Structure formats: structure tokens, C-alpha cells
Amino acid sequence: MDTITHTLFGLSLYGAVDKRDMNKNHKRAYLLTAVGASQIPDIDVISRLWDTEGLYQMWHRGITHSVFLTPIWALLFFLLSLLLFKVKDKKLFLLGWLAVFIHNTSDLFNAWGTGYLEPFSNMRITFGTIPIVDLVFWIIIGTAFIFSKRNKLHSPYYYKMAWAFMLLHVIVQSTQGFLLYKQYDGQYDQVALSAGFVPWTYSVITKKEDEVIIFNDNLFQEKEKQYVLQSNETADLDKLFSQRPEAKTLYEWSPFVVLVDDNERLGIYDPRFYRNGQSFLFEYIEKNSKR
Known part of the structure; x- marks a missing residue:
């Protein structure tokens, strides 16, 4: 709290x-x-x-x-x-x-x-x-x-x-x-909940292989798919962990993470805190950084 x-x-x-x-x-x-x-x-x-x-x-x-x-x-x-x-x-x-x-x-x-x-x-x-x-x-x-x-x-x-x-x-x-968690459990490899600020509403975060889907759901309405995220599960995180030790901590701390490995960044983030195209908990390094 x-x-x-x-x-x-x-x-x-x-x-x-x-x-x-x-x-x-x-x-x-x-x-x-x-x-x-x-x-x-x-x-x-x-x-x-x-x-x-x-x-x-x-x-x-x-x-x-x-x-x-x-x-x-x-x-x-x-x-x-x-x-x-x-x-x-x-x-x-x-x-x-x-x-x-x-x-x-x-x-x-x-x-x-x-x-x-x-x-x-x-x-x-x-x-x-x-x-x-x-x-x-x-x-x-x-x-x-x-x-x-x-x-x-x-x-x-x-x-x-x-x-x-x-x-x-x-x-x-x-x-x-x-009860919501039990509806998703078994259908996905991993499931996590994040309660919304409106009572009786929840974000249900699911992961199956390299796909993370975030649903808006409650017991009194049909679930709504909010985000579909792709996790690069083959990403090599050794360099990230060596330069950003916070990333290794986040990896161990979170129930599961999304791995990012593109032309610009190598990083991980916790999808439970994903809002408006960005997670509050995101650790990464710039690939084109001069440092």
C-alpha cells in the first residue's frame, strides 16, 4: 500500500x-x-x-x-x-x-x-x-x-x-x-493479476511461449484484450545484466518478464505495470550508445 x-x-x-x-x-x-x-x-x-x-x-x-x-x-x-x-x-x-x-x-x-x-x-x-x-x-x-x-x-x-x-x-x-485467476490458469504458461483502481476490475497478464497478452476483466463482463506483446525469448541477456545490474534484479524479482531485443535496445520489463506502450519497470541498454 x-x-x-x-x-x-x-x-x-x-x-x-x-x-x-x-x-x-x-x-x-x-x-x-x-x-x-x-x-x-x-x-x-x-x-x-x-x-x-x-x-x-x-x-x-x-x-x-x-x-x-x-x-x-x-x-x-x-x-x-x-x-x-x-x-x-x-x-x-x-x-x-x-x-x-x-x-x-x-x-x-x-x-x-x-x-x-x-x-x-x-x-x-x-x-x-x-x-x-x-x-x-x-x-x-x-x-x-x-x-x-x-x-x-x-x-x-x-x-x-x-x-x-x-x-x-x-x-x-x-x-x-x-476466481478470475482460475479461469486463466491452465490455459497459459504463466498468469499474474494486477487490480485496477476501480473496485472489482483487474488486469490479467498471461504469457504463453513468447506471447504476453494483457486482458481487462472482471466477473461481470466479457474480458477485453488490451495489449498483445511479443517477448524475444532467445535474447542473450548477459551484456544487459553486466551493464545494468538492476535488470538482473528485475528478472529475479518479477513473476515473468518481456524480453526486448531489437535494433535499438536490449532490455526486459515487467508486463504487470504496462500502460500506454511503456512499463513502469523497464531496464534496458541502448545498442547504439557511445558509452
Whole structure:
């Protein structure tokens, strides 16, 4: 999920806590833990500062997003609350653990995926059933905020209901994505999903031999063929990998890629992010470059 959504998740966790008997320091500790722990796995973005080998793609949403690291992050915020606010409350540890778990698990449902099982597995787990920016979450949380302002006494109840509706949204959206995936699985060598920004819509990316087809599909309409892409499967990528180590990382990170080898460029791109004739994730070298 994007930074705004993770922040809203943290604020929603804080809103769901009954704070009527808390003093100012307790409230501050709970706010820091709920929001901070909801953001902390994305601290891996600073790895750009020392990445000289093109490994950022694997580092981002890598070990920091591991489910096995969640209690470590929770302990960090428990200790910060004790250090900064002199608050020692075991519920802070549980809140921090839940916040990090929600961050890491929600990222599984995006096309980007996470290293959820690192360090025991480098596999990128991705379901592709929820877009990185999902406005449905924003609407649900915004509605809870409005109701909580009208009736502050029942504020935690509204946020708990918001979490129930968000969970229902994930279940409904992912169930539809799974059913769509099963319709394509077996017909193609490889299949991947990428949820659209409109609820219940998906891009289904298929690959069979050297042909990649991207469909726009959902359970309530006929599928629409959006793009047909040709992958040059005989391309020799050694030179590309030696000059652009990011390309090798992308090759290992993506479920499958499209290989480009023409008169101008040698490269690879992830077709899940293909829009308007270009993929967001495209690594290549110019064949006519003077360098």
C-alpha cells in the first residue's frame, strides 16, 4: 500500500482504542506506536543511499516486511514509548505488533508483493488483488472519522466497524481475483493479476511461449484484450545484466518478464505495470550508445 494508506491504517488503529482513562503521555505513546509501527517497514527506502549493485528492487519490501520481524518492530516501539513517555504498557507491544502485521500483510495483496518469508525464502509473494492506492480504504476510514466526530463517546466502535468493512472489502476483492485467476490458469504458461483502481476490475497478464497478452476483466463482463506483446525469448541477456545490474534484479524479482531485443535496445520489463506502450519497470541498454 502507499504511504497515505499505511498512515490511515495507523490512525484507524489508534481511533479504535478506548482512551477515556488515559493521560496525555499514554495517548502519545499509543499514537506513536499505532502510526509509527504502521510505517516502519518502509524504512527500507533508505537502502537507495548505499545501493551500488542494483539490488534496491529486492531490498524494498524485503526483510523489513518479513512476518518474522514483526515482533522486533513491536518491541522497538514498546521501548520508545518507555523511553520518551515513561509509559510501560504491554498493550503497546500488542498494538505495535498488530500495526506492523497489517502493514506487511496488506502489501501482499498488491502487484508489487513482499518478501514476507525472508530470510527463509527470497520468494516475492504477491496476490495482485488490491491496488497499491485503494480509495475504498480511504472512504471507509473517512466515514468512520465523520461518525466519530459526531459521537465521540462511540468513536472506538466506529473505527472497529471500519476495520470490519475493510476486511470484508479485501475478502470480496480477493475472492473475485482468485476466481478470475482460475479461469486463466491452465490455459497459459504463466498468469499474474494486477487490480485496477476501480473496485472489482483487474488486469490479467498471461504469457504463453513468447506471447504476453494483457486482458481487462472482471466477473461481470466479457474480458477485453488490451495489449498483445511479443517477448524475444532467445535474447542473450548477459551484456544487459553486466551493464545494468538492476535488470538482473528485475528478472529475479518479477513473476515473468518481456524480453526486448531489437535494433535499438536490449532490455526486459515487467508486463504487470504496462500502460500506454511503456512499463513502469523497464531496464534496458541502448545498442547504439557511445558509452
